[in-house]
Amino acid sequence: MSNSFTLASENVEAGEALRDFYLTSQRTLNRLMAAQGASFAKTKMMIFIHRQGKVRSTDLVEAFGFAPRTITEAVDAMEKDGLVERVADVTDRRVKHISLTAAGVEVVQLTEPIRKRFTDQLFEVLDPAEKKQLAQLIGRLNVRLRELGEEGDEPGNNNNNNDSGCT
Numbered sequence: 001m002s003n004s005f006t007l008a009s010e011n012v013e014a015g016e017a018l019r020d021f022y023l024t025s026q027r028t029l030n031r032l033m034a035a036q037g038a039s040f041a042k043t044k045m046m047i048f049i050h051r052q053g054k055v056r057s058t059d060l061v062e063a064f065g066f067a068p069r070t071i072t073e074a075v076d077a078m079e080k081d082g083l084v085e086r087v088a089d090v091t092d093r094r095v096k097h098i099s100l101t102a103a104g105v106e107v108v109q110l111t112e113p114i115r116k117r118f119t120d121q122l123f124e125v126l127d128p129a130e131k132k133q134l135a136q137l138i139g140r141l142n143v144r145l146r147e148l149g150e151e152g153d154e155p156g157n158n159n160n161n162n163d164s165g166c167t
Contacts (some may be wrong), residue, residue, distance in 0.1 A: 029118050036110045043111050046100060049084065050108050054099040083093060083107060 031039040038046070048063055049055050060071045075098055078084040083104035089095035100108065123131060 025122065026129060029115065032114050033111050036107065036114065038083075038107045038111055041072065042083070043108070043115075045074060046078070046083060046104055046108050047112075049098060050100050050105065054087075054097040056097060060098070063133060078104070 015124050026040060033040050033043055045060060045064065048060070050140060052059070057068065057071050057075065060066070060075070061068050064071070064072075075086070079086060080115050081103075082101055086096040086098055089097060126134065
């Protein structure tokens with residue numbers, strides 16, 4: 001027999017499982033990458049910069065959802081470590097373009113095989129059908145997250161119900 005308590009418990013359990021998976025996978029990958037001199041957080045930003053060629057701080061804010069100050073501090077640290085450089089835009093000196101240095105490219109090249117190996121080893125416990133099902137389930141949750149985000153953006157919406165278990 002199912003009641004609202006068991007449904008809430010299942011929601012909390014699912015939310016906690018997702019959170020635990022995320023945190024544990026990030027910590028594990030961060031530990032593996034630290035041996036190459038880069039944190040996973042820095043490496044994610046560096047990979048984004050590498051793929052784009054050059055970016056602005058606002059591009060990083062939009063891509064990662066961090067506060068501008070957090071992005072500035074991260075870029076400052078990477079610049080100090082010689083991994084990125086800031087160059088003023090030729091048409092608007094207020095705009096600074098961020099790009100990887102040769103050392104930054106080297107770190108990305110060293111850490112990408114670690115990320116790939118980690119992902120391959122992590123998901124080898126699932127068969128292809130399970131991987132496809134997992135991707136579909138997470139895809140549905142991502143669609144729902146976007147819907148909930150849009151509902152929260154509606155004027156006059158005072159829905160503060162937070163029973164999802166995902167905090």
